[in-house]
Amino acid sequence: MKKLLLSALALSSIAAMNTSTAQLADGSIAPDFTVTAYQTALASQGLNNNGTYKLYDYLDAGYTVFMDVSATWCGPCWNYHNGGALDDLYMAHGPSGFPSVSASTTDNVMVIWVEGDGTTADATMLTGAGSLAGTVNWINPGGAGEIPFPMANPASAAATQINSDYNIGYFPTVYKICPNRTITEVGQLSATALYATVGSCPAAASQTNDPAMLSYQGKEKACAAIDLIVRLQNNGTSPMTACTITATEGATQVAQYNWSGNLATYGYQDVTIGQFTPTSSHNITISITSADQNTANNTITKTLSRANTGASNSVTVKVSTDQYKSETSWKIFRSNGQVAYTSPSYGADAAAAGTIAQTDVVTNLANDCYRLEVYDSFGDGFDSGYGDGSVEIFVNGAAIAGVTNFPSGTLMMDAFEIGAAGINEELASTLSVYPNPASDELNVSFEATNADYQVSILDLQGRVITAKTLQSLNGTSTVTFPVADMAKGSYIVSVVSNGITTTKNVVIK
Helix, strand or coil: CCCCCCCHHHHHHHHHHCCCCCCCCCCCECCCCEEEECCHHHCCCCCCCCCEEEHHHHHHCCCEEEEEEECCCCHHHHHHHHHCHHHHHHHHHCCCCCCCCCCCCCCCEEEEEEECCCCCCCCHHHHCCHHHCCCCCCCCCCCCCCCCCCEECCCHHHHHHHHHHCCCCCCCEEEEECCCCEEEECCCCCHHHHHHCHHHCCCCCCCCCCEEEEEECCCCEECCCEEEEEEEEECCCCCEEEEEEEEEECCEEEEEEEEEEEECCCCEEEEEEEEECCCCEEEEEEEECCCCCCHHHCEEEEEEEECEEECCCCEEEEEEECCCHHHEEEEEECCCCCEEEECCCCCCCCCCCCCEEEEEEECCCCCEEEEEEEEECCCCCECHHHCCCEEEEEECCEEEEEEECECCCEEECCCEEECCCCCCHHHHHHCEEECCCECCEEEEEEEEEEEEEEEEEECCCCCEEEEEEEEEEEEEEEEEEECCCCCCEEEEEEEEECCEEEEEEEEEC
């Protein structure tokens, strides 16, 4: 909960922009923007030679861009700016031939500074504002010459758009943006430390055909079936129109999806390739299995787990806030999205930095799959500068989920289960689908417990292809489906009983 926004007016405007989250999550795709340098001496320095700087122009040219969003009234912003880290980074590694850039530059970095307060007048760039007014010169901080990299003071609408696109919740925010558009908040590092992060950027597009597995976007812990969602990116120089994505657990294929579309270079799309129901802890490998010219970026491995379970119908939530405890609140949600419990107020802020702990016991929870969301109204989570924060969930005295610190306005905890709500234990342990892959017939076998069952085959979009309903089923049961006429590909077998769904993945060949 960083209190770096020193102007009350600016604080309210930034808070209004971002009430739920702050800062783009690492790995997000950076939106494009164009700004104009305030310094007249840099009027011929832009790639388009007119003093304007377009983010994607530099990314497309292979540069890693460091973006500093600050405000001329922000003391911590000034301290970092005056320290010269971005100056040193730019001069040693900036674009070859640009003013003040070393003749021996590595030529792979660009730096852009943006004034994040849209009410700032141009003259304030020379004098500062708020408590800094008249004491600083942002353009020429040391009096020995102008800052060499572009510093922009966008008009109010443009500044607001950048703040919104980049989820700016506090100043300064320093991002690293890789050529493939992925973003990381690197913070106020030295020039050496900043440059060391460049090596973690993926290689720029160079092959004609190069689909890339950018990241996993699905849940990693749940009470029932998990949608396997990946972010697919075209890292090739030609449009990408098709690829095959396969998920496996060891040697067993659990899902496969034949993607088709049209992505330009660095275009991306979130793709759901199937579902997986965890019964314990599973290492799932998701790979691009169609041919391409670069296999180094084809694979992601994630551990998917069943939610922690407690038999009690009460749960204990222990929250340790930072100094600004009035900003903290939380809610417990049921599986249908309804709010089961809302936290009490944490009261007025403390007088000094430190950790404030509070424990709440929530009783009479029905058997269900729950999730806990923790909120910071300021937008920057628990911050170590004002006392480290943490959140823990206990059932029957045992901790089932916990997080230390979080950097954004909303923390979504792992799902947790009260009672046997999310998965039918006996059904999940006995459900068998064979043969898999299947070509003529598919058998679904399980132990029934004197109940009604609906057994279905669904496509990956959740549409029912075929289904059978069986009443008062008991003991070892097998349901057979003819599949010879079904299209080849991945499907989901669903067994529903007493309102609980258990699934298995199957391939029809």
